[in-house]
Amino acid sequence: MSAPTGRPPHRSPGxxxxxxxxxxxxxxxxxxxxxxxxxxxxxxPWGTLLVNAVGALLLGALLEALLRAGPDVGRRRAVRVVVGSGLLGGLTTTSALALETVRLSGAGSPGLAVAYATTTLVVGVAAAAAGVALAARWPRGRRS
Structure with missing residues (x-):
């Protein structure tokens, strides 16, 4: 499923x-x-906040672990693109965050809308940082 080193990932059918x-x-x-x-x-919207926080945590951990494992080639690139962009990109959702923020505001809760958007952003950044910190503590594995 990996693209050859010189081939951009978006040009790899696999x-x-x-x-x-x-x-x-x-x-x-x-x-x-x-x-x-x-x-x-x-x-x-607890469900959206949860998936965005979990996705940010996992993405932070994934990218840090891959960075520590070696260059972005072969299987590491495939994992980054498929798991990071595919799975975690599908899990997290900026569009639902935007829609729910507008809905909260339109339902007469502009303060709640601002609080929700701000909380989601702060929690997301903190979760990504926590993921990076967790992955940084893992011992370095075999390079492949």
Missing amino acids: LLLGVLLGGAVGTALRWAAGRALPHAEGGW
Whole structure:
């Protein structure tokens, strides 16, 4: 599934298929989280906040671990593109964050909308930093 070293990932049919499948799985997981944690109209969207925080944590850890493992080639590039862009890109959702912020504002809760958007951004950055810190503590593995 990896692209040759000199070939850009977006020109590799195998990587594109991997991103498509990873994105489908991530999107299904995001949908399931939204169903498991529904919110009332005008209420705090916990499901979206959760998937964005978990996705940021995992992406931070993934990218740090891959960086520590060696150059962005071969299997490492495939994992970065398929898991990072595909799976975690499908799991996290900027569009739902924007939509829910607008809905909160439109439901007469502009303060809650600002609080939700700000909380999501702060939690996301903190989660990504935590993921990086966790991965930085893992012992370096074999280079492949």
